[in-house]
Each structure stands twice: as structure tokens, then as C-alpha cells.
Amino acid sequence: MKVTVSRKAHFNAAHRLFRKDWGFEKNDEIFGKCNNPNFHGHNYELIVSVTGEIDKETGFVIDMKILKDIIKSEIEDAFDHKNLNLEVPEFKELNPTAENIAVVIYNKIKPKLDDVMELEITLYETPRNFVSYSGA
């Protein structure tokens, strides 16, 4: 019996969408006000969903306290109250779009889980815009 267990978390961060190898005009055309060189920011709401068999002993797929700790050490401590472009190594050369942030979060959490577990990341950039990624 496979069940999906989900945990919500959040972090606040500044970011800017742009490519160093494009001039300001092209960045402005593609990224609009998201290309503000002084940055803007978001309250990112994160849902981490882990799918696996229910452990007969405990009745858990994964202990929620363990999942909460993984999210804290891998994501919240690394991203919260940070400037994603300047302070988070994964985005030194990668544009911090919601899509790319979701992939980075997936890649940071996946190795911390038992191999048989499936993982899906849902990331709200604003209450009206969100993305999800499950490694496929």
C-alpha cells in the first residue's frame, strides 16, 4: 500500500531573473520587472511529498519529524532570508526561476531519502503561481 506523505514549509528570499550572457535589453524583454537589478523577493511556500510503502511496524511512510528535519537542514537553512542569486551556490550560474528552484530542491532532498521513496516538490512563488517537479 503506497501512500504519499506531504509536509509544508516556507522560506523568504530575494532573487532576480537574468542571464549574465545577455545584455540588459534582452533580459528586460524576456524577464520584465523580474529582471530588476536591485532584486525583489517572495515568500516561497514549499510542499515536499514522499511516496512509499506504509511501514507495518510504525504505520508511517516516513516519520514526519525526520522529513521536517531534512527540509530544515537542506532547504530552510540554505535559502531562508537569503539572496538566491548571490548567496546560494546552486544559482551562481543558474537562473533562479521557480522551475529551476524546484529542481534544485528535488536534487538536494532526494539523496537524503531511502532510494525506494519517490519524491515530488511543489513550490509556490506567489499564492497564484506555482510549479511541481518529480524527477522525471
Place this chain on the structure above:
Amino acid sequence: MKVTVSRKAHFNAAHRLFRKDWGFEKNDEIFGKCNNPNFHGHNYELIVSVTGEIDKETGFVIDMKILKDIIKSEIEDAFDHKNLNLEVPEFKELNPTAENIAVVIYNKIKPKLDDVMELEITLYETPRNFVSYSGA
């Protein structure tokens, strides 16, 4: 790397559930108070989800501004503050249940997207009732 990008939108509309080819009694039996001939209405909350590869150049699956514009021109301009039964051509002969509205929205948005994109429509008729359709 396939990522799903979702955008929330909303529209307010009046509607009535009934079939012209049924008498009032049968409509009343099946549709209950939703068959009120004077109409009732809803704040429809809509989530449009597009799945595709992340563009390496931009970091986007689809530019959210473009998706927002498609939703506005295809759905909000056509449905908002309208009587679905009387003013939206797709429902002239089709009962505007949440299920049918979701299919109509899917069919209006799908041709505006790149063919390789997958689409899912989630439609909240009330905060407690919602439907989703992905073309299958």
C-alpha cells in the same frame, strides 16, 4: 526535466443546471436547487497547469505572462460576469456542470499552447467542490 507550471485565475458567473429535453420534474429530481430557473452563481477559481521541459535558455517551461494572457483572453474575458447558459456559446446545448466547464476550458486553452505541452484544468465551483480534467 519536465516541470508543471500552474497559474490561478478566477471568474464569477451565473448558471443553471438543466436539460431542455427534460421536463421540470425530472430536472428538479436530478439537479435539485441547481435547477433554479432564475439562476444562481459562483466565484469559480481556476488552476491552469502546463507540463513541459524547462527551456535551457530562460529557465521557464512557459512564460507566466504568456500563460496569464491566454487565460485572460480565452477564459476570463469570455466567462467573467456572464450567464453561462445564456451568454457563453459552448453552453447553449451543454449543461454547465463543473465537469463540462472544465472540459470546455481545456478545449479552449489547449490549441493556444505548444503541441508538446500537457495541460490540466482544475476548477473550483465552491471552496468545497472541485473537478480536474487533463484531456484523457
Place this chain on the structure above:
Amino acid sequence: MKVTVSRKAHFNAAHRLFRKDWGFEKNDEIFGKCNNPNFHGHNYELIVSVTGEIDKETGFVIDMKILKDIIKSEIEDAFDHKNLNLEVPEFKELNPTAENIAVVIYNKIKPKLDDVMELEITLYETPRNFVSYSGA
């Protein structure tokens, strides 16, 4: 010790904003698309807040079951799945703006409460627009 007790409820309805004594052009200028003669509709979310002393015996300001029943008989049964303009007597000559609906709800619930109770009505017409009225 005065405590305020609040109960959420909801109803779906169709309405139209207009004045019979104005022509279509003036109605259109003032009420815009809310003046659609075929009606549009909303999921109205209602919060009824009653303020009074805590009863020493029960620990209640008002029994929530009683408040729930008052809301059901006075508001939900009268407004839900109705056309406010055509089917709710209070709006036969009164424009069903959110402001006026809140006042009507206040006037229907107030007489059902103990005289010493204070009442406030909060009415969401959409998730982004709401009004409140407390009889002053």
C-alpha cells in the same frame, strides 16, 4: 468578560447591480459588467460575529449550534442557490451590493439574538472583496 464568537457560513447566489429608475447607460456607467441583465453570481462567504459575556454555567457566549441554526434558517435557506434580485424580497427595491446584503443579513439575524448581544456581519463577495457591518 466579553468575548466575540464567530461562525463561518456560505451561500451561492446570482445577482445584478442596477437601479430600475436609471436607464441602461447610467447603470452601465456606474455598475459596469455587474449590470449584466442576464445576471452573474458569487460564492458568498459569511462570518457572523456575536459579542457578549461568557455564561458562567456553560462557558459559552452563545451555543454555536444555536448560532448555526439561526444562520441556516435566516440566511442560507433564504439566499442559497437563489437569484437575489428576483427571489429575495428584501432586494425587490434594494440594489444587492455587498454593502446592502450585509445590512440585510444584520437586520435578519439581530432580532433572533438576545438584546444584549452585539452583532457584526462580514461578507466576502469574492476572495478579494469583502464588507463588514455592525449596526452603527
Place this chain on the structure above:
Amino acid sequence: MKVTVSRKAHFNAAHRLFRKDWGFEKNDEIFGKCNNPNFHGHNYELIVSVTGEIDKETGFVIDMKILKDIIKSEIEDAFDHKNLNLEVPEFKELNPTAENIAVVIYNKIKPKLDDVMELEITLYETPRNFVSYSGA
């Protein structure tokens, strides 16, 4: 055309996570404060999602009133304002984790639906922790 229809419901209950065949120390190590012998409780928010073909006659996958009645008789009447460990037979020998509760709810609702319908249960134990199960 397969559409998924979802209905939200809720129930309040007390529970305790523990195994009778473990001593207090092991229960405490695994279940922490959820093992409080005096119980604690939750507002469980439930989403029941049914997938099937749209009925051409009615435009419904399933009549929402019927789905609402199934949820009421099978789940709300059985679980609401109850102590899950002491009063709900399914948990006499089964630890009432969110995962196990979701499976129990699935197993109670599935036989009430037409065989061709697919079912998914999503259960929020708190606003930040939730699980889902679809019988696989």
C-alpha cells in the same frame, strides 16, 4: 472523457499513536508527544476524489449530493467528535497514523462507488501535514 470530482469534508477527533506490544519507552522514542496516553486531537480535513467518465445525460461524473451523503454516513458519522483509538473499530488494533486513517477511509468509501470509478483520499492531519492514498 475522464474527469476527477473532489469534495472536501472534515471531522474532529482525538487519537494517540502507540503500539500495545511495545513498552512506553519504545513508543515514546518512535512517536514522541503523539504517544501522550491522555490523547491529543486534530481537525482532520478530508478530500475525496472520484475519477470516471462524464455521464452524457447529466454532465456529472457522480452527483455531488450522493458523494456528500457517502462521506457523511461512512466517515463523518463514524469519526467526528470521536476518540479514534477507543471508539472506531478499525483502529482497535491499527495505529491511527494519518497514513492508516487514509487507507481506512479509502476502504470504507470504495465499495459504495460504482466499480469503474477510481478513488483518491487526501487527508490533512494539520494544515502543514497531509497524506494521500489511491489504492495502489
Place this chain on the structure above:
Amino acid sequence: MKVTVSRKAHFNAAHRLFRKDWGFEKNDEIFGKCNNPNFHGHNYELIVSVTGEIDKETGFVIDMKILKDIIKSEIEDAFDHKNLNLEVPEFKELNPTAENIAVVIYNKIKPKLDDVMELEITLYETPRNFVSYSGA
């Protein structure tokens, strides 16, 4: 310039509504299924609102970290995953209605704040029922 600063928090707890000095029948008549002797429970959502002058130096009415710590030590540590009737001393002789819980929370937090600060407590017992108390 007086500003109100609010912080949301939450705790899960079991409780039962009843009076020791009433028989089961009267308790049942007044408190219905909330009088279940085996307890039931809630996710209580709490909003603590502090009103005072903005400090010219810091731009804060109160440092949110300090307010968060007060809520944690006074309320979350004392109430979370507890049985309110059996384990929280304030409710040994006081019926744990939402109204009474709000007053107890007010009385625990108020002495921890600067005397000139005003305090309001809002407590959601369920997403549809909530109470507020400001000491008057």
C-alpha cells in the same frame, strides 16, 4: 502612531466539554457530542495581536522573535499535544470551551508584555468557528 502586530501559531489538543457538577444527561443536552467522555480534538489556530506605539529606533512595535518566543513558552509548550481537561492546570475546574481557552491564553500572555501594550487573542477551534478576546 499605534500599530497592531499579529502572529499566528497553532497547537493540537484533545478536550471534552462538561461540568463535573452536572449529570451526564444535562451535559449531553448542553454540550452534545462535545461531551464525549473519551475526548475529541482540534488543531487550534491562534492569532496573538499586540497593539502599541512604533519604536522610533527599531521600527518595531514588538520584536516578532520575542512575541514568537512568548507564544512558544506560554502556550505551545503548555497546550500542544495535550489533553486540556487532564493535563492543563487552568482547565482542571474550568470548562475548555473556545471562549474560556481564549481568556486563559490572554491571561498567560498579558503579564509577559509591556504594560502599555494592548492584547487581543483570536482562537480558531475549527476553520469555521473562532472566538476573540481583548481583556475588556
Place this chain on the structure above:
Amino acid sequence: MKVTVSRKAHFNAAHRLFRKDWGFEKNDEIFGKCNNPNFHGHNYELIVSVTGEIDKETGFVIDMKILKDIIKSEIEDAFDHKNLNLEVPEFKELNPTAENIAVVIYNKIKPKLDDVMELEITLYETPRNFVSYSGA
């Protein structure tokens, strides 16, 4: 009959809490991670509440379209996707705490309203932290 009309809006922005006349250590002690020199950011959710008499002619306290336009021109155009410290003149010498932002928003909107209208600003910095200011 005085009614309060509220409209929700939102803007995303980067900011940093610090005082130029304090050294880094004191800023760090008081503002913690909010003092990150590279900025962090938020999705600010704003509620603008206007209280006044219902206009007998229109049934409105204030036309919601007019209120929406005032919020757009005064607040969203000025703050959205901006760095509050570097790009919004009001915060050149004023620490952009939620409290101070609420006061600035109040002072920008108040002169655009009829003098007899009362105004309250509620600003969510995160889903769990918010402030309100009504000019007193």
C-alpha cells in the same frame, strides 16, 4: 449606516532591516537574519479597508473599481517587484519594517479618499506575521 469595504491586493518586494547609523553588530543583534546586506524578500498581501456611509443612490460605500485603481497607482506600481530600501523614496531613511510599510501605505492612500472616509491598512509580511494601522 456605516459599512467597511475591504479590498485585497499584493506586491512582491525585496528589503533589508537595518539602520545606517548603527554598526553591523548592533543591526545584527536587533534585526538578525532580516539584516542580510544582500536583501531578502516577501510576497506582501495587503488589505485596504475603507469605512463610510452607504451611498443611497448606488448602494456603495466606495466603488470597488475606484479603490482598486487607487491601490494600483499608489501602492502596486510603486512597490511591486522593487527593492524597498533602494527604490522606494519613503524608505530611503526609514527602516522598512512591516509596521513602517503599513504607515507609509496609509499615508499614500488616505489623501486619495473622501475626507469623511476612515481607512485601515492590514499588511501580511508572511502568512504568519501581519500588522494593521488605522491612523490613530
